[in-house]
Amino acid sequence: MSKIDIKNLVKYFGPQKILHGIDISISKGEFCVLVGPSGCGKSTTLRMVAGLETISGGEIIIGDRVVNGLKPRERGIAMVFQNYALYPAKTVYNNMAFSLQLSRINKNIIDEKVREVAKILDITDLLDRKPATLSGGQRQRVAMGRAIVRDPEVFLFDEPLSNLDAQLRGQMRAEIKLLHQRLKNTVIYVTHDQVEAMTLADKIVIMKDGRIEQQGTPDDVFHNPQTLFVASFMGSPPMNLISAKILKDGIKIKNSEINFKKSSNLKIDKSIIFGIRADDIRLSEEDKSGIPVKGFVNLVEQLGTENLAHFNVGENNFIGKTNARAKLKLNKEYSFNFNMKHAYFFDPETGARIS
Amino acid sequence: MRSAIIADLKKDMQKILNNISNESVPYLFLLPCLLILGSLLSVPLYKVVEYSLYDNVIVQKNPSFVGLQNYKEILSDTAFWKATLNTIIFTVGSVIGHLIIGTSLALLVNTDINPKARTLFRSLLILPWIFTAVVVAVNWQLLLNPFGIINYGLDKLGIISEPLDWLGDPSLAMWSLLLISTWRGYPFIMVSFLSGLQSIPKELYEAAEIDGAGFFGKFWHVTIPQLKPVIYGVALLDLIWTFQLFPLVWLTTGGGPGRTTEVLSTMTFRYAFVNFEFSQASTVAVSILIISAAFTIFYLRNEKSKI
Numbered sequence: 001m002s003k004i005d006i007k008n009l010v011k012y013f014g015p016q017k018i019l020h021g022i023d024i025s026i027s028k029g030e031f032c033v034l035v036g037p038s039g040c041g042k043s044t045t046l047r048m049v050a051g052l053e054t055i056s057g058g059e060i061i062i063g064d065r066v067v068n069g070l071k072p073r074e075r076g077i078a079m080v081f082q083n084y085a086l087y088p089a090k091t092v093y094n095n096m097a098f099s100l101q102l103s104r105i106n107k108n109i110i111d112e113k114v115r116e117v118a119k120i121l122d123i124t125d126l127l128d129r130k131p132a133t134l135s136g137g138q139r140q141r142v143a144m145g146r147a148i149v150r151d152p153e154v155f156l157f158d159e160p161l162s163n164l165d166a167q168l169r170g171q172m173r174a175e176i177k178l179l180h181q182r183l184k185n186t187v188i189y190v191t192h193d194q195v196e197a198m199t200l201a202d203k204i205v206i207m208k209d210g211r212i213e214q215q216g217t218p219d220d221v222f223h224n225p226q227t228l229f230v231a232s233f234m235g236s237p238p239m240n241l242i243s244a245k246i247l248k249d250g251i252k253i254k255n256s257e258i259n260f261k262k263s264s265n266l267k268i269d270k271s272i273i274f275g276i277r278a279d280d281i282r283l284s285e286e287d288k289s290g291i292p293v294k295g296f297v298n299l300v301e302q303l304g305t306e307n308l309a310h311f312n313v314g315e316n317n318f319i320g321k322t323n324a325r326a327k328l329k330l331n332k333e334y335s336f337n338f339n340m341k342h343a344y345f346f347d348p349e350t351g352a353r354i355s
Numbered sequence: 356m357r358s359a360i361i362a363d364l365k366k367d368m369q370k371i372l373n374n375i376s377n378e379s380v381p382y383l384f385l386l387p388c389l390l391i392l393g394s395l396l397s398v399p400l401y402k403v404v405e406y407s408l409y410d411n412v413i414v415q416k417n418p419s420f421v422g423l424q425n426y427k428e429i430l431s432d433t434a435f436w437k438a439t440l441n442t443i444i445f446t447v448g449s450v451i452g453h454l455i456i457g458t459s460l461a462l463l464v465n466t467d468i469n470p471k472a473r474t475l476f477r478s479l480l481i482l483p484w485i486f487t488a489v490v491v492a493v494n495w496q497l498l499l500n501p502f503g504i505i506n507y508g509l510d511k512l513g514i515i516s517e518p519l520d521w522l523g524d525p526s527l528a529m530w531s532l533l534l535i536s537t538w539r540g541y542p543f544i545m546v547s548f549l550s551g552l553q554s555i556p557k558e559l560y561e562a563a564e565i566d567g568a569g570f571f572g573k574f575w576h577v578t579i580p581q582l583k584p585v586i587y588g589v590a591l592l593d594l595i596w597t598f599q600l601f602p603l604v605w606l607t608t609g610g611g612p613g614r615t616t617e618v619l620s621t622m623t624f625r626y627a628f629v630n631f632e633f634s635q636a637s638t639v640a641v642s643i644l645i646i647s648a649a650f651t652i653f654y655l656r657n658e659k660s661k662i
């Protein structure tokens with residue numbers, strides 16, 4: 001277990017700059033998730049920590065060693081790949097034992113370790129099988145087993161769950177979390193799935209175009225987004241983001257107004273982006289906190305535990321939440337309560353939050 | 356009631372007829388090809404086997420049927436056994452040479468270097484395969500000539516003190532032949548392995564690297580197991596081809612000096628077109644056929660198990 005410091009990390013692919021100076025500090029035993037859309041540089045960052053990509057600039061420090069010039073095997077890391085990368089010709093046992101065999105450890109010790117880890121992951125029955133005969137979830141377990149056996153200082157996960165179906169993904173997600181609570185290793189985990197990021201992370205790093213948009217606890221990035229991108233990326237359904245203009249006692253949106261007591265740092269006539277999460281828009285009959293706004297419902301999505309109501313205010317589409325038992329009729333006007341305490345305002349040009 | 360049954364019957368008949376015509380359509384398309392291949396293959400095949408059972412075929416109008424007499428003679432002929440042994444040495448030696456050189460070069464041209472240089476090397480290294488056997492044979496004859504450039508070079512380097520007759524010296528001829536055959540045949544292995552190498556997922560090498568494998572570790576634990584199906588198939592195919600290889604041997608050593616490089620294919624040719632003993636030639640040809648067929652069955656089984 002070690003802390004990891006990534007300092008001003010830069011990566012060029014040819015003339016193209018992929019990473020523009022990444023700074024992340026991960027403490028001992030912390031579960032850090034790098035999240036962002038594809039092409040944001042999260043996987044490249046991970047692969048640079050692993051030693052699979054060269055470093056164009058900056059430093060990576062694992063424990064108290066600068067690992068820039070070290071080979072992957074010298075870095076004390078283990079990695080779980082997106083497509084598992086199990087050796088097809090080796091049995092599960094030998095897949096897991098391979099790294100230990102290479103370091104010429106006593107056979108009995110290897111056997112003991114492999115069986116112990118297999119027990120933890122509940123794959124003892126599979127030890128004699130070849131990867132091709134395993135299901136996706138089983139392969140994922142073996143890939144994790146291969147990493148755990150080495151007892152590394154740092155675990156690296158590169159989108160490990162994206163090849164699994166939704167149900168299995170949820171299950172494996174929980175298992176990874178439990179495993180981390182048990183082993184307490186330092187983890188860097190890359191995903192494009194914000195739900196995975198929220199559920200697993202101690203620390204989330206949200207990246208976009210080779211830059212860090214925001215980093216912090218899941219709670220922090222979700223409830224306190226510092227940029228428009230973070231606000232739109234985190235959360236499902238995505239935050240309602242509407243172009244608006246500040247009025248004296250509220251905001252003007254396309255063909256309508258929302259009136260509320262605005263804070264003093266919102267200057268009148270300024271163009272802004274108004275953001276509010278679906279959770280903070282409730283059917284007025286159900287929840288009266290906040291200010292009521294009338295809208296025409298045009299779509300209801302049933303999620304089972306609750307419903308998402310899509311409705312128009314003026315020419316603006318909002319998504320709000322209702323009780324699962326609420327029977328909303330389409331094209332009918334309903335009153336929704338907007339909890340303005342949890343509204344966000346962003347600068348449309350810079351994307352920065354106006355607090 | 357009855358008319359309903361008849362209508363049903365009619366429907367069933369129609370169905371069966373439809374099925375037949377549907378199923379026969381693909382065979383109809385295959386027919387021309389099957390006819391041509393069949394006549395081109397089966398007639399000569401039949402003729403060769405037939406000739407091997409007669410005496411004095413072709414040269415006399417009324418050859419006499421002798422049964423397995425030709426086989427008895429061939430099998431008790433030491434020259435035949437010498438040629439068989441030579442064929443095995445030549446075939447196995449060539450295939451091993453192809454595999455070693457082909458694999459090494461495939462690994463080399465698969466490395467991550469300047470793409471232009473890589474393409475250049477790949478194209479250059481395939482060249483031996485493109486030349487016809489005659490050109491290859493004549494070129495190597497000139498190169499290996501006692502007054503050729505190889506002797507000159509080795510002499511200048513001080514490795515040999517007098518020119519060697521590479522193709523004419525009984526102790527060197529087979530080795531020289533193996534050198535030529537290796538040079539000529541490695542590109543097939545190289546190209547096959549190269550495509551095999553390119554289909555190995557990059558992640559496996561990365562995983563091995565993280566697990567602590569070096570160059571040889573990665574080669575042994577990732578490359579070889581992943582290439583295994585290709586290696587097996589390609590080596591068998593090479594074995595089948597080399598086993599019956601004729602022009603390269605005939606045009607370089609002609610089976611000589613003496614009979615030191617005589618292989619079954621050159622023996623067949625010598626019987627047929629030098630000695631005009633077509634029955635004996637056919638008999639040797641049938642023995643080649645039997646052994647090749649055995650290899651081919653192995654190959655086909657291997658291919659089948661891959662599916």
